[in-house]
Amino acid sequence: MRQWFKDVWEGFFTVLVGMRITWRHLFTYPVTLQYPTVKWPLPPKSRMRLFMKFEDCIGCGQCVRACPVNCISLKAEKRPADAPPIWAANGQPIKLHVAVFDIDMSLCCYCNLCTYPCPTNCIYMTPEYEFATSDLTQHLYRFAKKDAVFITEDPRKKAAAAAPAEAPASPAPPAKPAGGVA
Amino acid sequence: MDATYEYLVWLLPGAAQWPAWLVVTIITALPALACFTFMAMGPLIYVYAERKVSAFMQDRIGPNRVGPVGLLQTLADTIKLLFKEAIFPKKVDRKLFVLAPLLVNVGAFMPFLVIPWGGRLQPADLNVGVFYVVAIASLSTVGIIMAGWASNNKYSLFGAMRSAAQIVSYEIPTMMVLLVPVMIVGSLSLKDITEAQYGGLSNWFLFRYFPIMPVAFVVFFVAGLAETNRAPFDIPEAESELVAGFHTEYSGFFFACFFMAEYTEMFVLSATASVLFLGGYLAPHPALQYPHLPFVGPVPMGWFWLWFKAWSLVFVMMWLRWTLPRSRVDQLMHIAWKVLLPIALVLVVVVGGLVLWPATAGGFFWDRWVAWPLTGLLFAFLLYVMVRALQWNRRRARELAA
Numbered sequence: 001m002r003q004w005f006k007d008v009w010e011g012f013f014t015v016l017v018g019m020r021i022t023w024r025h026l027f028t029y030p031v032t033l034q035y036p037t038v039k040w041p042l043p044p045k046s047r048m049r050l051f052m053k054f055e056d057c058i059g060c061g062q063c064v065r066a067c068p069v070n071c072i073s074l075k076a077e078k079r080p081a082d083a084p085p086i087w088a089a090n091g092q093p094i095k096l097h098v099a100v101f102d103i104d105m106s107l108c109c110y111c112n113l114c115t116y117p118c119p120t121n122c123i124y125m126t127p128e129y130e131f132a133t134s135d136l137t138q139h140l141y142r143f144a145k146k147d148a149v150f151i152t153e154d155p156r157k158k159a160a161a162a163a164p165a166e167a168p169a170s171p172a173p174p175a176k177p178a179g180g181v182a
Numbered sequence: 183m184d185a186t187y188e189y190l191v192w193l194l195p196g197a198a199q200w201p202a203w204l205v206v207t208i209i210t211a212l213p214a215l216a217c218f219t220f221m222a223m224g225p226l227i228y229v230y231a232e233r234k235v236s237a238f239m240q241d242r243i244g245p246n247r248v249g250p251v252g253l254l255q256t257l258a259d260t261i262k263l264l265f266k267e268a269i270f271p272k273k274v275d276r277k278l279f280v281l282a283p284l285l286v287n288v289g290a291f292m293p294f295l296v297i298p299w300g301g302r303l304q305p306a307d308l309n310v311g312v313f314y315v316v317a318i319a320s321l322s323t324v325g326i327i328m329a330g331w332a333s334n335n336k337y338s339l340f341g342a343m344r345s346a347a348q349i350v351s352y353e354i355p356t357m358m359v360l361l362v363p364v365m366i367v368g369s370l371s372l373k374d375i376t377e378a379q380y381g382g383l384s385n386w387f388l389f390r391y392f393p394i395m396p397v398a399f400v401v402f403f404v405a406g407l408a409e410t411n412r413a414p415f416d417i418p419e420a421e422s423e424l425v426a427g428f429h430t431e432y433s434g435f436f437f438a439c440f441f442m443a444e445y446t447e448m449f450v451l452s453a454t455a456s457v458l459f460l461g462g463y464l465a466p467h468p469a470l471q472y473p474h475l476p477f478v479g480p481v482p483m484g485w486f487w488l489w490f491k492a493w494s495l496v497f498v499m500m501w502l503r504w505t506l507p508r509s510r511v512d513q514l515m516h517i518a519w520k521v522l523l524p525i526a527l528v529l530v531v532v533v534g535g536l537v538l539w540p541a542t543a544g545g546f547f548w549d550r551w552v553a554w555p556l557t558g559l560l561f562a563f564l565l566y567v568m569v570r571a572l573q574w575n576r577r578r579a580r581e582l583a584a
Contacts, residue, residue, distance in 0.1 A: 008521055012400070018505040020567055022239045027571035029578070032243045 047110045048129040050103050052143040055150055056088040056122035059096030063114035063123050071107035072114060075100035086150035088120040093154075098144055105131065106139035217294050217305055221446055228445040229256045232500050239504040263441075266434035271334070274431060278332035282325045283432065283439035289322025290443040293450045298373045300463050300484030311372035312360055315454055316353070319409065322443060323349040326411075326418065326428050329440075333431040341427025344511065345411060345418035351518035352408040352415075358526035359402040362395070362533045363387050363458045372454075376462030384553035386461040390545045391536055392552050398529050399459045401522050403495070406451040408518065411444065413503035420508055452495035456488055460495075463488040466557075 059076030237244025245252030330342020408415035419427030463484030472480035
């Protein structure tokens with residue numbers, strides 16, 4: 001009998017305790033983030049979709065070799081000898097004509113390994129993550145451009161001419177930080 | 183009905199000369215129509231409220247896209263449900279399948295006939311009001327069993343059978359506890375029961391025979407929760423075990439019918455509990471019954487008070503639903519037969535004795551001293567928890583900013 005009363009009281013009282021908790025939560029702010037309109041701030045160096053700046057690519061293929069899943073396909077050939085000399089933004093002369101530079105983002109494992117060996121830092125990961133498509137083939141990004149406008153003047157010479165007094169010792173302007181855009 | 187007749191004659195003085203059949207049709211059809219419109223609009227609000235309350239209790243936002251703060255969400259859902267195809271599986275018993283949701287609705291809507299909304303705002307003051315409510319409310323169980331059987335689906339039938347077992351069990355404590363206010367008043371009419379509680383908060387039956395009637399109220403409320411198949415007693419439609427229980431096979435309009443019935447039953451139960459224990463349409467203080475407003479004069483507030491009390495209880499039901507996990511079948515039976523029924527029996531005997539004994543026929547002498555302090559304490563506690571929650575909010579906002 002005593003046990004019965006104890007159990008009934010316990011059942012009743014614990015319900016009240018639970019109700020107190022839910023009552024408290026009735027007035028706490030919702031934690032919902034209204035996603036398409038509000039987004040979490042991404043951590044710095046978030047690794048999302050790959051991007052390649054075609055104008056800076058020298059076609060060395062180091063990213064292709066670094067990729068563990070072979071999602072980058074590159075086809076490069078020697079530029080004709082009579083073609084005007086062109087340079088990447090950090091002063092590397094571009095000797096190869098990059099005909100194909102495809103990244104299949106459906107294969108990419110977001111490891112960021114391709115960005116480290118790039119001598120011109122032209123391939124990097126962007127914080128862009130909303131690229132879902134209804135068709136898998138749309139994840140194949142073709143970066144090779146027919147109408148790319150290259151730098152036709154040696155950037156190193158240009159920099160030296162612009163600021164000869166300030167920095168005569170440093171030949172190259174500081175490179176873009178590898179890997180990420182915050 | 184007399185009130186409606188007088189109103190009709192006051193509105194159209196010529197109506198006194200109209201043929202009797204026309205007058206009867208009008209004065210029966212008008213209240214019915216008014217009631218039905220009122221009731222049918224109800225679920226629109228209940229569903230919205232339920233979704234919002236559940237969202238807030240789970241620290242979510244809830245529907246907020248359709249209309250301002252999501253107010254039109256239920257309307258959109260209703261329209262969607264009405265325009266959806268009503269799918270009839272191949273082997274259902276079509277007649278019963280169609281009849282079941284309608285019957286459930288009958289059981290849900292008919293009790294509104296006797297619920298008093300004010301001195302004369304009552305469709306019909308039956309002298310067997312309480313009995314009528316209980317009898318009619320059980321009709322929806324027949325509908326549920328019908329739905330489960332007609333669906334020709336094992337989960338539906340499981341749900342229906344569980345519902346039957348549940349209702350049969352919980353009818354008994356409900357009826358027993360219903361006897362308690364009925365014994366005090368000596369009448370089954372809901373209006374008489376309400377009027378017997380006149381005189382403000384301290385005269386409500388909730389505070390009569392102080393530690394006894396609150397127990398009766400809790401027993402009635404818990405048993406009522408089980409009878410309306412609400413959580414934590416919603417095992418007939420336990421979605422983790424039985425897909426959706428008895429309405430698994432329903433779609434479109436018929437599903438909407440079940441939904442409407444469930445929420446209407448909630449309201450009916452709350453309104454009945456308000457009438458029996460919380461003074462129905464009576465205000466917490468007699469001065470608030472017909473408050474004198476400047477330039478307007480006395481305003482009848484009975485409808486507001488019943489509405490307010492019933493809604494508070496509906497809120498408590500939602501609150502419980504989002505607090506407690508679903509009980510098991512054996513726990514359910516345990517609560518009905520081993521907890522609620524003994525308590526109800528003791529209540530009937532004890533209150534019966536107290537009513538018969540002249541010294542305590544009108545309640546204990548301390549009854550009128552407990553009501554206000556207790557209510558105050560309850561609301562103070564809720565306010566305290568609320569303020570603490572708001573403080574917690576501010577602290578968290580500061581932490582997030584830092």
